[in-house]
Amino acid sequence: MSATHPFTGLVVIDFTHVLAGPACSHYLGLLGAKVIKVETPHKGDAIRHRGGTDSEGAASGMSTSYLTQGGGKSSITLDLETEAGAATFHRLLAKADILVENHIPQTMKRLGLDETSLAVRHPHLVHCAMTGYGRGGPQENTPAYDVNIQAACGLMEATGTTESGPIRAGAPVLDYATALAASFAISAALFERAASGRGSFIDVSMLETGLCLMSSTVTDYLKTGNEPQRRGNLANSRSPGAGSFACSEGVISLGVNEESQFHNLAGALDREDWLTDPRFAERAARKAHAGELVAEIEAELARRPATEWEAVLQQAGVPAARIRTLRECLASDQVRQRRFIHTDPASGVATPTLPFRIAGAASHAPGKPAPRLGEDTAEIMAWLEGGS
Numbered sequence: 001m002s003a004t005h006p007f008t009g010l011v012v013i014d015f016t017h018v019l020a021g022p023a024c025s026h027y028l029g030l031l032g033a034k035v036i037k038v039e040t041p042h043k044g045d046a047i048r049h050r051g052g053t054d055s056e057g058a059a060s061g062m063s064t065s066y067l068t069q070g071g072g073k074s075s076i077t078l079d080l081e082t083e084a085g086a087a088t089f090h091r092l093l094a095k096a097d098i099l100v101e102n103h104i105p106q107t108m109k110r111l112g113l114d115e116t117s118l119a120v121r122h123p124h125l126v127h128c129a130m131t132g133y134g135r136g137g138p139q140e141n142t143p144a145y146d147v148n149i150q151a152a153c154g155l156m157e158a159t160g161t162t163e164s165g166p167i168r169a170g171a172p173v174l175d176y177a178t179a180l181a182a183s184f185a186i187s188a189a190l191f192e193r194a195a196s197g198r199g200s201f202i203d204v205s206m207l208e209t210g211l212c213l214m215s216s217t218v219t220d221y222l223k224t225g226n227e228p229q230r231r232g233n234l235a236n237s238r239s240p241g242a243g244s245f246a247c248s249e250g251v252i253s254l255g256v257n258e259e260s261q262f263h264n265l266a267g268a269l270d271r272e273d274w275l276t277d278p279r280f281a282e283r284a285a286r287k288a289h290a291g292e293l294v295a296e297i298e299a300e301l302a303r304r305p306a307t308e309w310e311a312v313l314q315q316a317g318v319p320a321a322r323i324r325t326l327r328e329c330l331a332s333d334q335v336r337q338r339r340f341i342h343t344d345p346a347s348g349v350a351t352p353t354l355p356f357r358i359a360g361a362a363s364h365a366p367g368k369p370a371p372r373l374g375e376d377t378a379e380i381m382a383w384l385e386g387g388s
Contacts, residue, residue: 245297
């Protein structure tokens with residue numbers, strides 16, 4: 001085991017497809033686990049052939065969506081509908097610590113790989129299943145993608161403005177949040193197994209993950225009965241100093257929620273008069289005169305570009321960030337110095353890593369590029385026979 005790669009020595013069988021499942025096993029691999037991706041012959045994971053804008057890569061089974069969470073894994077092709085394929089899969093599970101899958105329950109049951117059967121045959125195994133709605137309930141076998149769950153959990157209805165109508169988040173946030181939730185649950189199950197010696201079944205719901213992402217909104221609704229309203233770029237705090245404000249060039253996001261932050265904002269904008277103005281001096285007054293305060297903040301920020309205001313405000317202790325494009329964010333010194341993007345030296349493919357570091361690791365990067373379909377089959381079969 002390594003301090004920077006705590007899952008070294010663990011074996012993960014990745015029987016997943018699309019995004020959430022592959023991302024989960026990828027995260028485990030970045031922390032040192034040996035990940036074996038089991039794919040169907042001929043086509044493999046469907047995400048190999050779609051996602052992103054690289055049509056040439058997708059046509060060759062190496063789409064950018066696949067590459068994002070394919071690094072560090074080995075690929076074997078098995079037809080689980082055949083006796084030989086199923087037998088090999090069980091041999092893999094016998095040597096594995098973790099099974100990660102994201103198929104609907106009836107598919108797993110048809111293959112004889114449901115949680116009850118696996119618990120009997122492989123009691124040591126931590127079996128993590130990710131589905132749209134989780135086990136139990138009328139929708140347990142309903143297939144779902146990120147966009148469906150964004151719609152189902154209320155996230156889309158709460159996003160956008162009254163004019164725009166519901167809007168999907170601009171990235172598959174539910175897929176990746178579900179992957180992180182599953183990784184967290186697997187870590188907990190491994191901790192328990194270290195004491196008990198027995199594996200467990202983990203049931204991860206994308207719908208409930210979506211509700212977790214909205215936890216404070218859920219609690220507010222349950223206590224008050226007030227459903228969330230679409231507020232555009234205004235912050236959930238409903239503070240008049242929290243939101244997006246146009247500058248002479250660009251837009252800046254402010255998170256002025258506390259008294260000290262409002263004092264810092266007034267100082268940074270050379271508007272100390274706000275601190276004695278009866279409309280703005282106290283929190284309650286600011287809320288009562290929110291429209292007037294917002295207009296005055298907008299007028300001050302319109303004097304300079306967002307690139308200048310960001311530095312001024314941040315140095316003054318104001319939570320502020322200018323709205324950036326993805327290109328600008330990835331080029332920033334912050335992202336570069338943290339080494340969040342890893343470029344594989346062999347393939348030249350650059351992908352995100354993990355949003356944390358353990359034991360001072362410079363980064364947690366995959367050991368090899370994403371494999372082509374079935375390229376490690378012979379090596380994995382030799383490993384099953386007792387080879388290295």
